[in-house]
Amino acid sequence: MNDGVNGVALAVFIFFFLAVTVMGFLASRWRRAANENSLDEWGLGGRSFGTWVTWFLLGGDLYTAYTFVAVPAAIYAAGAAGFFAVPYTILVYPLIFTFLPRLWSVSHKHGYVTTSDFVRGRFGSKGLSLAVAVTGILATMPYIALQLVGIQAVLDVMGVGGGEDTNWFIKDLPLLIAFGVLAAYTYSSGLRAPALIAFVKDTLIYIVIAVAIIYIPIKLGGFDEIFAKASEAYSQTNPATGAPRGALAPGEAGQWTYATLALGSALALFMYPHSITATLSSRSREVIRRNTTILPLYSLMLGLLALLGFMAIAAGVKVSNGQLAIPQLFETMFPAWFAGVAFAAIGIGALVPAAIMSIAAANLFTRNIYKDFIKPDATPAQETKVSKLVSLLVKVGALVFVLTMDKTVAINFQLLGGIWILQTFPALVGGLFTRWFHRWALLAGWAVGMLYGTIAAYGVASPTQKHFGGSAKEIPGIGEIGYIGLTAFVLNVVVTVVLTFALKAFNAPEGIDETSPTDYTADSGDKGVQVELPPATAGAGH
Amino acid sequence: MSEASDAPGAPEVKPPVVTPVRVVIALCLIAPFVAMLWVSSYAKVDPAFIGIPFFYWYQMLWVFISTALTMIAYKLWNRDQRARKSQNGGASA
Numbered sequence: 001m002n003d004g005v006n007g008v009a010l011a012v013f014i015f016f017f018l019a020v021t022v023m024g025f026l027a028s029r030w031r032r033a034a035n036e037n038s039l040d041e042w043g044l045g046g047r048s049f050g051t052w053v054t055w056f057l058l059g060g061d062l063y064t065a066y067t068f069v070a071v072p073a074a075i076y077a078a079g080a081a082g083f084f085a086v087p088y089t090i091l092v093y094p095l096i097f098t099f100l101p102r103l104w105s106v107s108h109k110h111g112y113v114t115t116s117d118f119v120r121g122r123f124g125s126k127g128l129s130l131a132v133a134v135t136g137i138l139a140t141m142p143y144i145a146l147q148l149v150g151i152q153a154v155l156d157v158m159g160v161g162g163g164e165d166t167n168w169f170i171k172d173l174p175l176l177i178a179f180g181v182l183a184a185y186t187y188s189s190g191l192r193a194p195a196l197i198a199f200v201k202d203t204l205i206y207i208v209i210a211v212a213i214i215y216i217p218i219k220l221g222g223f224d225e226i227f228a229k230a231s232e233a234y235s236q237t238n239p240a241t242g243a244p245r246g247a248l249a250p251g252e253a254g255q256w257t258y259a260t261l262a263l264g265s266a267l268a269l270f271m272y273p274h275s276i277t278a279t280l281s282s283r284s285r286e287v288i289r290r291n292t293t294i295l296p297l298y299s300l301m302l303g304l305l306a307l308l309g310f311m312a313i314a315a316g317v318k319v320s321n322g323q324l325a326i327p328q329l330f331e332t333m334f335p336a337w338f339a340g341v342a343f344a345a346i347g348i349g350a351l352v353p354a355a356i357m358s359i360a361a362a363n364l365f366t367r368n369i370y371k372d373f374i375k376p377d378a379t380p381a382q383e384t385k386v387s388k389l390v391s392l393l394v395k396v397g398a399l400v401f402v403l404t405m406d407k408t409v410a411i412n413f414q415l416l417g418g419i420w421i422l423q424t425f426p427a428l429v430g431g432l433f434t435r436w437f438h439r440w441a442l443l444a445g446w447a448v449g450m451l452y453g454t455i456a457a458y459g460v461a462s463p464t465q466k467h468f469g470g471s472a473k474e475i476p477g478i479g480e481i482g483y484i485g486l487t488a489f490v491l492n493v494v495v496t497v498v499l500t501f502a503l504k505a506f507n508a509p510e511g512i513d514e515t516s517p518t519d520y521t522a523d524s525g526d527k528g529v530q531v532e533l534p535p536a537t538a539g540a541g542h
Numbered sequence: 543m544s545e546a547s548d549a550p551g552a553p554e555v556k557p558p559v560v561t562p563v564r565v566v567i568a569l570c571l572i573a574p575f576v577a578m579l580w581v582s583s584y585a586k587v588d589p590a591f592i593g594i595p596f597f598y599w600y601q602m603l604w605v606f607i608s609t610a611l612t613m614i615a616y617k618l619w620n621r622d623q624r625a626r627k628s629q630n631g632g633a634s635a
Binding site for chain 2: 080083086087090091093094097098222223224225226227248249250251252255256258259262263289290292293296299300303304306307
């Protein structure tokens with residue numbers, strides 16, 4: 001696919017890239033508050049975002065380069081199994097509706113910036129809070145890496161990623177540049193930068209999908225033709241496994257995997273620090289519930305996107321690296337200038353979440369490791385400074401991840417992170433609804449879940465890899481193949497419940513709960529609820 | 543669910559925690575789980591819609607259904623909360 005550089009597409013790509021870079025740096029002036037050296041300001045945008053900005057921000061989390069590249073890539077590779085992303089996002093909204101408003105209320109009442117802050121306050125346990133923080137950072141790194149893989153795929157198809165024969169520095173230079181720009185504007189503008197760029201990103205993505213879903217099927221002779229060709233391709237035997245490549249509907253054996261992946265991923269999504277960051281930056285509890293009714297627009301787009309995987313097969317796109325299937329499809333089907341727009345959409349679609357994710361991970365480190373364990377008397381200005389530095393470090397870590405690990409399994413990077421992050425669910429969501437769980441039991445449950453999940457994932461082999469070859473494995477006791485993360489989660493809950501009974505029987509110290517029941521339902525305007533910016537100033541455009 | 547602690551801890555007469563409206567809200571929120579996790583109910587190719595196999599268009603249809611259900615839950619919940627607030631306000635004033 002490296003048949004020279006696609007000049008027009010590259011020019012359009014660079015144009016959009018420069019435009020959002022300028023926006024990124026100017027973003028710090030947007031809705032600026034008086035005190036810009038607080039972590040609330042840099043890391044949560046002053047907690048002032050209304051329904052639409054929150055919608056774009058949350059969409060930025062859900063709708064990343066991962067979506068654009070890896071979901072259709074999974075469909076391209078194996079058919080139906082890759083479509084689990086759609087039920088996964090459908091299940092996310094009822095979940096958000098149920099627990100996020102409570103998290104918003106208690107966080108705004110007590111000034112929590114991260115999930116770990118809440119866990120520490122609720123259970124009076126620095127150890128549990130540390131476990132949640134470390135898990136969050138660990139799980140976010142591969143997710144950021146996934147975004148970089150998305151950019152890399154686009155660069156490759158445009159012909160500037162270099163072939164296998166060029167030396168590594170030239171090969172990775174464009175990625176390093178994109179990365180440097182991202183790091184610089186996140187550093188200077190904080191959460192405001194991705195919030196502003198998210199507008200451009202989503203507009204581009206909607207245009208590209210609308211065009212792709214109408215234009216490509218017309219050129220390929222309609223959906224009948226597309227699915228007929230895809231069906232034929234899936235029935236071919238894969239020489240590596242000796243089984244058919246995939247199917248249009250999951251067979252009996254794949255259904256457990258499909259359902260557990262959808263459920264496990266849905267439970268995990270809002271455990272990620274970056275989803276929480278976007279949630280807490282909203283102006284009120286109402287904004288969140290209202291968002292659950294407009295966010296599904298993204299799921300619909302995700303479904304349409306997934307169909308592009310079939311179109312890639314029907315269009316005769318042949319790539320050894322599945323991640324390149326969609327960028328390659330765009331290059332084959334679209335005129336060069338529009339391919340450039342599509343590539344820009346993917347590229348910017350990677351930058352926004354990568355920025356939010358690194359900010360979220362940095363908030364976790366600063367609040368729950370630096371301030372709790374290293375320098376308890378840190379001033380807000382120091383907190384912000386450390387956060388900015390850590391957001392850089394996290395991104396470098398992700399870059400190392402991308403440059404050293406096998407890129408054909410980008411989706412598994414994220415699934416491994418998902419296995420880990422899911423283990424914080426009992427402490428966080430459990431804690432939002434009840435104080436019954438014992439803090440030590442939660443910690444033990446977390447440890448068991450993490451250990452089981454990691455070992456199980458390590459033991460999964462694929463035709464191309466001996467370890468971490470996938471995220472599904474036989475569920476002990478049931479015998480079906482299921483998502484490892486969900487199995488680990490069930491183990492986690494069982495251990496937590498059993499130990500809670502035991503610890504309560506022995507009267508183990510419970511720790512101090514600094515929250516009260518009414519904190520979980522407080523809304524902006526209630527006494528003691530912190531909203532940094534009054535809505536009137538926040539709404540005024542600058 | 544959030545019902546349990548939504549009622550204030552005051553000794554006044556509390557409205558019941560489980561009401562018909564709240565059951566409807568819970569059903570609205572649970573329905574997508576039942577539909578989506580029951581994979582064998584939709585793991586088939588026919589009937590196709592404009593050439594798209596059943597498996598795919600059915601799940602995309604559920605995006606709309608679950609949106610509608612969440613919206614209903616949202617409206618009902620708001621009404622429920624307003625009703626309780628005015629009731630509480632009356633009781634404590």
